[in-house]
Amino acid sequence: MTSPLPGPRPGPAAPSTAELYRSLADLALVVASARTHARLRAQAGVPIDRSSLALLRALAAAPSPYRMGDLAEVLLVQASHITRQARGLEEAGLVTTVKEPGDDHRVRRITITQNGRDVVARAEATGQLWLTGALHGFTPEQLSVAAAVIQRVTDVYRDE
Numbered sequence: 001m002t003s004p005l006p007g008p009r010p011g012p013a014a015p016s017t018a019e020l021y022r023s024l025a026d027l028a029l030v031v032a033s034a035r036t037h038a039r040l041r042a043q044a045g046v047p048i049d050r051s052s053l054a055l056l057r058a059l060a061a062a063p064s065p066y067r068m069g070d071l072a073e074v075l076l077v078q079a080s081h082i083t084r085q086a087r088g089l090e091e092a093g094l095v096t097t098v099k100e101p102g103d104d105h106r107v108r109r110i111t112i113t114q115n116g117r118d119v120v121a122r123a124e125a126t127g128q129l130w131l132t133g134a135l136h137g138f139t140p141e142q143l144s145v146a147a148a149v150i151q152r153v154t155d156v157y158r159d160e
Contacts, residue, residue, distance in 0.1 A: 024153060044126035046119055048094070051077075053123055055085055056094060059112035060120045067100065068108050076158070086110050094119060 030036060037050045046053060058074050059066065068086065072079040086108075089095040094116035100107035112120070135143060 020149075024150070040123060040126055044122040046123045046126075047092070048089070048119065051075075051081075052085055052089055052094075053119070055082065055089065056112055056116050056120050057123075059095065059110065060117055065098075065109040065111035068097075068110060071110060082110075089116070 032050065034050075037053075040046055048056070054075060055071070058071060066074070068082050069079045072082045075082070086095060086097055090097055092115075093113060095110050095112055097108045097110045100109055138146075
């Protein structure tokens with residue numbers, strides 16, 4: 001059984017909270033949509049599916065190679081999903097995997113290659129370009145507050 005999210009207990013949400021919730025839900029839907037990813041693939045030359053791009057983004061941000069199981073936890077998926085994705089990405093030259101030193105040779109670590117970093121960089125640059133256009137007219141301070149709110153919400157949901 002999971003613990004409830006922190007904060008006030010059930011009751012009507014404040015209008016600003018309800019509005020923010022709807023906006024974040026809409027944003028998550030649009031950003032993760034197949035149509036948005038197809039546009040990204042075309043404009044940025046990203047040759048992989050959405051879940052593979054999420055995996056590469058996590059690896060690109062990591063200070064060292066991940067154990068497959070740890071990466072699955074970060075991405076909120078089953079370890080078998082990471083193993084399947086890793087095979088395809090390794091064949092494409094976007095990641096490498098190595099056996100973990102020690103007695104258990106089933107444990108593998110995964111790291112991103114330079115080609116994988118290039119894919120992430122193209123995707124990030126294109127996404128930032130789109131976002132720059134969408135956020136035209138907001139002040140840097142407003143954008144910092146928005147980023148802080150989104151990060152806090154993300155952290156709360158990720159921890160559940």
